[in-house]
Structure formats: C-alpha cells, structure tokens
Amino acid sequence: xxxxxxxxxxxxxxxxxxxxxxxxxxxxxxxxxxxxxxxxxxxxxxxxxxxxxxxxxxxxxxxxxxxxxxxxxxxxxxxxxxxxxxxxxxxxxxxxxxxxxxxxxxxxxxxxxxxxxxxxxxxxxxxxxxxxxxxxxxxxxxxxxxxxxxxxxxxxxxxxxxxxxxxxxxxxxxxxxxxxxxxxxxxxxxxx
Amino acid sequence: xxxxxxxxxxxxxxxxxxxxxxxxxxxxxxxxxxxxxxxxxxxxxxxxxxxxxxxxxxxxxxxxxxxxxxxxxxxxxxxxxxxxxxxxxxxxxxxxxxxxxxxxxxxxxxxxxxxxxxxxxxxxxxxxxxxxxxxxxxxxxxxxxxxxxxxxxxxxxxxxxxxxxxxxxxxxxxxxxxxx
Numbered sequence: 169x170x171x172x173x174x175x176x177x178x179x180x181x182x183x184x185x186x187x188x189x190x191x192x193x194x195x196x197x198x199x200x201x202x203x204x205x206x207x208x209x210x211x212x213x214x215x216x217x218x219x220x221x222x223x224x225x226x227x228x229x230x231x232x233x234x235x236x237x238x239x240x241x242x243x244x245x246x247x248x249x250x251x252x253x254x255x256x257x258x259x260x261x262x263x264x265x266x267x268x269x270x271x272x273x274x275x276x277x278x279x280x281x282x283x284x285x286x287x288x289x290x291x292x293x294x295x296x297x298x299x300x301x302x303x304x305x306x307x308x309x310x311x312x313x314x315x316x317x318x319x320x321x322x323x324x325x326x327x328x329x330x331x332x333x334x335x336x337x338x339x340x341x342x343x344x345x346x347x348x349x350x351x352x353x354x355x356x357x358x359x360x
Numbered sequence: 361x362x363x364x365x366x367x368x369x370x371x372x373x374x375x376x377x378x379x380x381x382x383x384x385x386x387x388x389x390x391x392x393x394x395x396x397x398x399x400x401x402x403x404x405x406x407x408x409x410x411x412x413x414x415x416x417x418x419x420x421x422x423x424x425x426x427x428x429x430x431x432x433x434x435x436x437x438x439x440x441x442x443x444x445x446x447x448x449x450x451x452x453x454x455x456x457x458x459x460x461x462x463x464x465x466x467x468x469x470x471x472x473x474x475x476x477x478x479x480x481x482x483x484x485x486x487x488x489x490x491x492x493x494x495x496x497x498x499x500x501x502x503x504x505x506x507x508x509x510x511x512x513x514x515x516x517x518x519x520x521x522x523x524x525x526x527x528x529x530x531x532x533x534x535x536x537x538x539x540x
C-alpha cells in the first residue's frame with residue numbers, strides 16, 4: 169500500500185511547527201483584553217513575553233497584577249507575587265497551564281496532542297483532550313512575527329493578546345531569564 | 361468612589377465604622393484570589409458586584425480563562441463552571457462537587473466587608489475594635505477560619521488581605537480596589 173496522505177491537520181501542524189522553529193527568539197511587550205460571552209470587556213492586562221527555542225519562555229505580567237510564568241522546557245514556575253506563592257510544575261506534563269511550552273517545543277509527540285487548522289494569517293490549535301479548559305488557541309502572524317494570540321475558553325470568553333515584537337538581536341537571552349529563584353518568604357507548592 | 365489605599369478620611373469609632381459597613385448594600389470589588397486544595401491550585405482575579413441581597417461574581421485566570429461565574433438573586437444561585445450552567449440552592453456544595461474546591465459562599469457578601477454573620481463564633485478584635493478573625497460554620501457543616509491581616513488605611517478600613525481556611529482549602533484574597 170502507499171503512505172496515506174497526511175491529513176490537513178498534520179500538514180498545518182508541520183507548517184506551524186516550522187514557522188515557530190524559525191522563530192528561535194521572540195521578545196515583545198503585550199496588551200491583553202478579555203471579553204466575556206456578551207463581548208463585554210471584563211479584564212485588561214499588560215506585560216512582556218520572551219520566547220526561546222527549545223521550550224523556554226518568560227511571561228511577565230504587570231497589570232492587572234504582577235504575575236510571572238517562567239519555563240525552561242523541563243520545569244514551570246508560576247509566581248503569584250500578591251499571594252506570595254510559587255507553584256512548580258513539570259513543563260511537559262502540564263501543557264495546558266500555558267501555551268508557551270508547546271509553542272517553543274520541538275517535541276513532535278507534544279504536538280500530536282493537538283489538531284491544527286490553517287487560517288489565512290495564522291493557525292488554530294485545538295487540544296484533543298476533551299477536559300481542556302480551552303476551546304482553541306489562535307496565532308496570527310505578520311511580517312514582524314507573532315502579532316496576536318487568542319484564547320477562547322469553554323464559556324465563550326475570549327482573551328486577546330496584542331504583541332509588539334522587537335527585532336531579534338541574534339543572540340540568546342540570558343539563561344537565568346528562564347529560571348526562577350523563589351524569594352525567601354514565599355510559599356512553595358511543588359506539584360511535580 | 362473607588363477606594364484605593366489613601367490615608368485621609370475621618371477617624372470613625374469602632375461602632376460608627378461597623379454601622380457604616382453594615383449599611384453598605386451596594387459595592388463592587390476586584391481582588392486577587394488564590395485557592396489551594398488537595399485537588400488543585402487555582403488563582404486569578406475575582407470581581408464581585410453586590411446589589412442588596414443579590415450578587416454577581418466571576419473569577420478569571422491570568423490567561424483570561426473564566427474559572428467560574430456566580431449570579432445569586434432572590435435566594436437562588438446560578439453557577440457557571442467549565443462552560444456548563446447549574447442552578448444551585450447550596451452553591452458551596454455544588455462548586456465543591458464540580459471543581460474539587462470551594463469557599464464559604466453563603467456569608468461571603470458579609471465576610472468580604474469584614475462582618476461576621478449569625479453563623480460566626482470565636483470572634484477576635486484588634487486594638488481599634490475591628491474584627492480580625494472568627495470561625496464560620498456553614499450550612500453544609502464545613503468549619504472555616506476567617507482572618508483579616510490588613511485593612512485599607514482610611515476611616516472605613518474595609519478589608520484588604522483576607523485568609524479563609526478549612527481542613528482542605530486555603531483561600532487567600534488580596535483586595536485591589538473597592539467601588540462603593
């Protein structure tokens with residue numbers, strides 16, 4: 169018999185993984201807007217995002233409150249400053265915690281847990297896990313790189329991130345950017 | 361008006377402060393909330409809107425995903441979790457069944473303001489006569505310890521940091537703003 173035609177999702181997934189692999193480094197300020205099912209603006213946020221292959225990211229939110237989400241591909245640190253609490257996860261086992269581990273991963277098996285469809289300016293990513301709290305994640309690209317990320321949850325609430333990407337400086341970010349040392353008096357909850 | 365940390369405002373006696381807080385029937389607040397439970401560790405922004413006996417509340421995590429929403433009017437409560445809608449007479453019980461964690465919702469519109477309802481015992485007060493801790497027995501028989509660590513630095517001194525604890529759940533609330 170002959171090799172079965174790769175499905176649209178497999179082709180889209182290959183194309184998306186290639187586009188993300190070409191994005192070895194990414195740094196942008198972002199603004200976030202969250203709209204509920206009646207399209208009411210329910211939350212706004214602001215912060216910075218660093219991404220680096222493979223698997224590394226730093227999501228540093230300043231508004232509405234200081235939140236830090238850091239991953240080095242193996243470990244995820246979720247630091248909630250106001251709550252004086254850091255939760256530590258295994259990055260690969262907790263893909264649903266943030267999209268960033270997946271987006272920066274070169275591990276094909278992780279991508280198999282998602283169905284990808286091509287949009288005219290980007291991709292829609294849907295988890296095959298029915299228990300996922302997200303209906304889909306959408307990435308929209310321009311010449312400057314990742315421009316918009318949209319998360320649609322099960323209640324129809326939509327969270328839209330607008331990125332202002334900075335040009336790639338051509339050298340890796342400092343490694344400690346993707347690690348986290350909990351401050352002294354912080355509650356550590358290690359979920360690994 | 362929106363209460364953010366200010367240091368002006370008249371100094372009220374404990375009794376005057378209590379009366380003014382009890383009269384507060386319409387308010388909104390935005391808080392950071394963390395819920396730690398054996399099942400999961402959830403955190404996000406809580407928005408609470410109180411109109412007399414009725415309230416609406418929603419919790420959204422940092423990615424913008426809705427964790428839950430609650431609407432209570434005329435004694436019955438509608439709870440929305442993971443895209444499903446439920447009608448509940450006992451929302452504390454229902455939330456526990458749906459998510460694996462819960463919080464004392466029946467008296468929440470009181471303890472958010474720093475008031476202990478009729479189901480409270482072991483009340484403790486600080487030097488200024490403000491309630492700083494009490495125990496709450498909810499109608500499902502769960503015992504909760506409520507503790508106020510910080511108040512806003514104005515005359516009304518509404519709560520700013522609240523901790524609510526039961527055997528299984530540890531809830532931390534940092535109230536970012538009050539709208540009265």
